[in-house]
Amino acid sequence: MTAVAPILSARELSVWFPNGNGGLQALDRVSFDVAAQEFLAVVGPSGSGKTTLLRLLAGLLRPTHGEVQLEGETVRQPRRRTGFVFQQANLMPWRTVMANVELPLELEGASTNSMRARAEEMLTLVGLQGFADALPRNLSGGMAQRVALARALAHDPDLLLLDEPFGSLDALTRERMATELMRIWEARQVTVVLVTHSIPEAVMLADRVLVLSARPGRVVLDLPIHLPRPRELSVAHTADFGDLARQVREAIR
Numbered sequence: 001m002t003a004v005a006p007i008l009s010a011r012e013l014s015v016w017f018p019n020g021n022g023g024l025q026a027l028d029r030v031s032f033d034v035a036a037q038e039f040l041a042v043v044g045p046s047g048s049g050k051t052t053l054l055r056l057l058a059g060l061l062r063p064t065h066g067e068v069q070l071e072g073e074t075v076r077q078p079r080r081r082t083g084f085v086f087q088q089a090n091l092m093p094w095r096t097v098m099a100n101v102e103l104p105l106e107l108e109g110a111s112t113n114s115m116r117a118r119a120e121e122m123l124t125l126v127g128l129q130g131f132a133d134a135l136p137r138n139l140s141g142g143m144a145q146r147v148a149l150a151r152a153l154a155h156d157p158d159l160l161l162l163d164e165p166f167g168s169l170d171a172l173t174r175e176r177m178a179t180e181l182m183r184i185w186e187a188r189q190v191t192v193v194l195v196t197h198s199i200p201e202a203v204m205l206a207d208r209v210l211v212l213s214a215r216p217g218r219v220v221l222d223l224p225i226h227l228p229r230p231r232e233l234s235v236a237h238t239a240d241f242g243d244l245a246r247q248v249r250e251a252i253r
């Protein structure tokens, strides 16, 4: 199943939230393009508008000014083939792992057999075969995030938006999940926008790192990451990696 990948374009995105005091500006004329099947990481201080930006890309929020275009069309509402993974897995506690992954397909009225087959495929992809009948309360944080990822992938998204999906995990699990995500991205050829507060994670995973300033978020750096692929964790010990991470760190300051 090859996805027809979108070409995503953020054009001069500005967002003001009403606050009874002239409004709070979250984003200031943010512009960038994402090529089909590119992996973009977005980093920036807390409150720099990263989540707001992802909500714009998802069509969950309309910008005050500017627009988001996907394959040349203005994004005005959520679309089926955009997958979203939030910082918390947000699983339905009473549904099994399998039933959680099936949920978006069920809502569309897919047949039981096709749902089951698709959910099994996604659970295998995220390394959770054998956990189909488990309940969320019996999963570790890393496993729950894998289920959330499997659920987002069930629709065969051409655009995957990830909002600090590994933020609540311990360092080792986080590293394992990042490696897993890289493998899935290589296998599925989906376009990814990942928000992370980890500079090494951004440099390790992405084709490009976009750095937002403190509020209101502006693009202060748009850095291509030309490290060879496939990447191993050991690339983090190279001088090139160190230099790229330093550029990102300095832009955030």
Ligand SMILES: Nc1ncnc2c1ncn2[C@@H]1O[C@H](COP(=O)(O)OP(=O)(O)O)[C@@H](O)[C@H]1O
Pocket: 017, 018, 024, 025, 026, 044, 045, 046, 047, 048, 049, 050, 051, 052, 053, 215
């Ligand atoms: N729905 C909202 N209403 C009012 N203010 C908001 C809303 N969502 C976000 N904000 C404010 O916008 C700014 C950016 O928030 P957010 O996008 O969550 O930043 P980040 O994800 O980078 O931490 C923050 O100051 C936040 O308080």
Ligand SMILES: [Mg+2]
Pocket: 050, 051, 052
């Ligand atoms: Mg956020």
